[in-house]
Amino acid sequence: MGFVRTRTPAAASATVGPTPGPGQHDRATGDVLLVGCVKTKAPEASPARDLYLSPLFERRRRYAESSGRPWYILSAEHGLLDPDSIIEPYDVYLADQTADYRQAWGEWVAAKLTRVRGSIDGLVIEVHAGAAYVDAIDEPLRRHGAVLLTPLARLGMGEQLSWYDRSGEETGAQEEAIPSVPSGEQLEDLVIVDGPHKTGPFTFRWPTGTEDFDCGWDLTVRAAVRRRACAA
Numbered sequence: 001m002g003f004v005r006t007r008t009p010a011a012a013s014a015t016v017g018p019t020p021g022p023g024q025h026d027r028a029t030g031d032v033l034l035v036g037c038v039k040t041k042a043p044e045a046s047p048a049r050d051l052y053l054s055p056l057f058e059r060r061r062r063y064a065e066s067s068g069r070p071w072y073i074l075s076a077e078h079g080l081l082d083p084d085s086i087i088e089p090y091d092v093y094l095a096d097q098t099a100d101y102r103q104a105w106g107e108w109v110a111a112k113l114t115r116v117r118g119s120i121d122g123l124v125i126e127v128h129a130g131a132a133y134v135d136a137i138d139e140p141l142r143r144h145g146a147v148l149l150t151p152l153a154r155l156g157m158g159e160q161l162s163w164y165d166r167s168g169e170e171t172g173a174q175e176e177a178i179p180s181v182p183s184g185e186q187l188e189d190l191v192i193v194d195g196p197h198k199t200g201p202f203t204f205r206w207p208t209g210t211e212d213f214d215c216g217w218d219l220t221v222r223a224a225v226r227r228r229a230c231a232a
Helices: 055-067 099-117 131-143 157-177
Strands: 003-005 032-036 071-075 079-081 124-128 147-149 185-199 202-206 209-227
Touching: 032 055, 055 071, 055 124, 055 157, 071 099, 079 099, 099 131, 124 131, 131 147
Parallel strands: 032 071, 032 124, 124 147
Antiparallel strands: 003 209, 071 079, 185 209, 202 209
């Protein structure tokens, strides 16, 4: 039904989100995903999404693509990469670089993300990368007002692979659970079956940040269907 805008959104506090312990699976809710690169690469120039070859990157990519959210690749050589960017194979590993390089690299990533996304103040960024990558971008991104989620922090390689596999199973189960309109029926309209009821204060997340509202409206709807007669 609608809601009432009451004031300018305040910047979200910059924190690193909680992480699941071994054996746990908590689906994170970032606005944007950052996926770390890996050492093994294809021998020829390829789109970034296809350049990196490993079971871990394959699962990271699958998770990012299935999320439906914007995602980028963290590259030790190129900083921030669009998954469709064509790049040559390279041999640079962030953990092997000097502290000065890693610090400058983190600032570079924050600058590139700001250039492609605009202001990242209040943006929730879900990071799937090794500790060297997370440590390098943590302070620059928080300084710009972003909130970092690291759902796989402190998990070993096997635990990370299992996390992604469980995530894929859950996504598939959710898709199968979506009901379809039976054959011979057609969606006609949405019918209000309960409400609207006025609600209290709440926070809404826009693509560019969060906003507080004094009140809103809650209602329940169902799809009305019309059966089509079939000729005998």
